[in-house]
Amino acid sequence: MIHAQNLTRRFQLKNETVEAVRGIDIDIAPGEIVAFLGPNGAGKSTTLRMLTTLLPPSDGTATVAGFDVRRDPVEVRRRIGHIGQGNGSFDGLRVSEELYTQGRFYGLDRGTARARAAELLDQLDLSEQAERDVARLSGGQRRRLDIAMGLIHRPGLVFLDEPSSGLDPQSRANLLDHIRRLHRDEDVTIVLTTHYLDEADAVAERVIVIDHGTIIADGTPDQLKSKVSGDLITVTLQDPGQASAAVDVAHRIPTAHEIQPQSDGVAFRVEHGDIAMPELVRALDRAGLAMSGVQVQRPTLDDVFLNLTGRSLREED
Amino acid sequence: MTLLNSTSSVLDRELRAKLRTPWPYIEALADPLLLLILFAPLVAGLGDVPGLPSTDTVQWFVPGMLVLMTFTTSAFIGSGLQEERQAGSFERMLVTPVNRAALLLGRVLRVVTIVAVQAVVVIAATVPFGLKLHPDGILVAIVQLAVLAAALGIASLVTGLVLKNAYAFWGVIAIFYTPIIVTSGALLPMDLAPDWLFAISRINPLAHVVEAQRHLFIGDLADPSIVLGFVVALAVAAIGLAIGTRAMNRIRL
Ligand SMILES: Nc1ncnc2c1ncn2[C@@H]1O[C@H](COP(=O)(O)OP(=O)(O)OP(=O)(O)O)[C@@H](O)[C@H]1O
Numbered sequence: 001m002i003h004a005q006n007l008t009r010r011f012q013l014k015n016e017t018v019e020a021v022r023g024i025d026i027d028i029a030p031g032e033i034v035a036f037l038g039p040n041g042a043g044k045s046t047t048l049r050m051l052t053t054l055l056p057p058s059d060g061t062a063t064v065a066g067f068d069v070r071r072d073p074v075e076v077r078r079r080i081g082h083i084g085q086g087n088g089s090f091d092g093l094r095v096s097e098e099l100y101t102q103g104r105f106y107g108l109d110r111g112t113a114r115a116r117a118a119e120l121l122d123q124l125d126l127s128e129q130a131e132r133d134v135a136r137l138s139g140g141q142r143r144r145l146d147i148a149m150g151l152i153h154r155p156g157l158v159f160l161d162e163p164s165s166g167l168d169p170q171s172r173a174n175l176l177d178h179i180r181r182l183h184r185d186e187d188v189t190i191v192l193t194t195h196y197l198d199e200a201d202a203v204a205e206r207v208i209v210i211d212h213g214t215i216i217a218d219g220t221p222d223q224l225k226s227k228v229s230g231d232l233i234t235v236t237l238q239d240p241g242q243a244s245a246a247v248d249v250a251h252r253i254p255t256a257h258e259i260q261p262q263s264d265g266v267a268f269r270v271e272h273g274d275i276a277m278p279e280l281v282r283a284l285d286r287a288g289l290a291m292s293g294v295q296v297q298r299p300t301l302d303d304v305f306l307n308l309t310g311r312s313l314r315e316e317d
Numbered sequence: 318m319t320l321l322n323s324t325s326s327v328l329d330r331e332l333r334a335k336l337r338t339p340w341p342y343i344e345a346l347a348d349p350l351l352l353l354i355l356f357a358p359l360v361a362g363l364g365d366v367p368g369l370p371s372t373d374t375v376q377w378f379v380p381g382m383l384v385l386m387t388f389t390t391s392a393f394i395g396s397g398l399q400e401e402r403q404a405g406s407f408e409r410m411l412v413t414p415v416n417r418a419a420l421l422l423g424r425v426l427r428v429v430t431i432v433a434v435q436a437v438v439v440i441a442a443t444v445p446f447g448l449k450l451h452p453d454g455i456l457v458a459i460v461q462l463a464v465l466a467a468a469l470g471i472a473s474l475v476t477g478l479v480l481k482n483a484y485a486f487w488g489v490i491a492i493f494y495t496p497i498i499v500t501s502g503a504l505l506p507m508d509l510a511p512d513w514l515f516a517i518s519r520i521n522p523l524a525h526v527v528e529a530q531r532h533l534f535i536g537d538l539a540d541p542s543i544v545l546g547f548v549v550a551l552a553v554a555a556i557g558l559a560i561g562t563r564a565m566n567r568i569r570l
């Protein structure tokens with residue numbers, strides 16, 4: 001579905017050259033649902049813009065939906081949907097009007113555009129808002145309208161640039177449901193960008209981690225997480241003064257590593273958190289240390305990112 | 318999707334949006350009428366002045382007002398394009414297979430349509446002030462105003478496209494606004510101007526259209542200024558369209 005080689009984009013500013021995307025290779029098969037994960041400025045939108053023919057690459061090639069983005073941009077446009085980072089609808093127009101016009105732009109005849117618009121409004125729970133000015137929509141409704149506009153011509157491949165940014169948790173969950181359903185029920189290939197870790201984790205079957213314009217990891221969420229060695233155990237003590245004794249205990253647990261003293265306890269990784277737990281409780285008991293709490297955490301994509309770059313994705317939000 | 322089909326879809330969207338909030342256009346209508354009420358008596362009071370008819374100042378004044386109205390309606394539409402570009406709705410259209418020149422042409426046709434309607438309204442409203450109607454002259458005059466609207470509209474869109482940000486756009490407008498209005502000769506005859514100012518008015522497309530309109534409104538269809546008015550407006554439109562099409566094909570978002 002997507003085949004890109006050495007895709008590169010530079011921006012020439014007055015006194016510097018921004019290397020937004022530095023020679024990335026991407027292969028995405030039909031039916032995949034892929035998330036580009038990366039911090040602000042990583043090059044996610046720029047990559048999407050090249051793949052959707054909005055921006056010509058400085059270097060490299062890309063074939064999208066069977067056509068070269070540079071040679072046959074119009075053929076690519078016919079076959080893809082793109083939901084950009086901004087708002088696709090414009091104040092002063094009504095929901096149904098924007099959707100209908102979008103259908104016309106894709107070459108649907110009047111009747112088909114109208115019927116398809118109604119169908120999508122229904123699917124995306126916007127029927128009630130159909131005759132409302134888009135300026136009067138909530139953030140979540142407006143985003144769903146963007147998605148509807150991207151789907152009006154039944155594309156087999158859809159790009160979504162930060163579909164849920166700026167939404168409250170409930171609208172976010174709802175939006176992600178729509179995206180998952182699209183992938184599952186209509187077999188649409190989906191590429192989305194996000195800097196929310198849980199979002200990539202929740203929707204994507206494959207995550208491509210981008211940082212400073214290059215791909216630094218690519219795999220299923222589980223594959224990526226398995227690169228982070230082991231589960232994180234955090235022990236909190238009733239008496240914070242005993243923290244150093246807890247560190248000693250941690251050193252005696254088999255497979256324990258990355259042992260970090262905490263102000264009121266200790267944190268460390270082990271290969272299998274659930275197996276290490278009973279062992280840990282006994283060892284603390286023997287040392288006469290009373291716990292106030294203990295937490296076992298499976299590795300997150302944030303750990304993956306931290307592991308790869310030494311920086312946390314969360315801190316940059 | 319043909320250019321015609323695409324253009325009509327863009328025009329349809331444009332008209333729906335703008336007719337729902339018609340206030341700017343109603344304002345644009347009020348302008349010429351207010352000038353007619355407040356300024357035309359001053360012009361009439363000037364008496365014997367070169368370039369002014371000794372009687373019938375209304376017949377002389379109304380064509381200039383129509384040209385100014387055409388300017389107000391069509392010369393700022395580039396800013397609307399900038400807003401859509403900023404918001405993301407322009408990007409959403411660029412990612413469709415729609416003909417990109419149609420995205421400009423549809424917007425231009427919107428102001429053309431509106432200017433034609435406004436012209437009819439203003440002409441009808443000035444009959445009570447003593448405007449005499451020469452039907453064939455007026456018909457050609459309206460066509461010429463529509464061509465001028467297209468020329469100014471496309472020039473404005475191109476400015477908006479090339480300059481990208483709103484400050485730059487309104488900066489350009491602020492610099493050119495006063496010279497264009499004054500040297501158009503719409504308010505006072507350019508015959509009064511010193512040579513250097515008159516020379517400037519010769520490169521102002523509006524000045525040529527104002528002169529053509531004045532001849533059309535007295536039914537003097539044979540005057541060469543009429544053809545010149547068309548040529549100048551069409552030339553601006555053609556240059557604008559050429560730059561605009563190029564800019565649309567190279568547009569970066
Ligand atoms: N039109 C442009 N001109 C100059 N620099 C640009 C342009 N577009 C993007 N950049 C730069 O390219 C880099 C990548 O930007 P991009 O928008 O692709 O990042 P992103 O991963 O989408 O970030 P975000 O999560 O903030 O949307 C940034 O450093 C950005 O400043």
Ligand SMILES: [Mg+2]
Nearest residue numbers: 044045046085
């Ligand atoms: Mg982005």
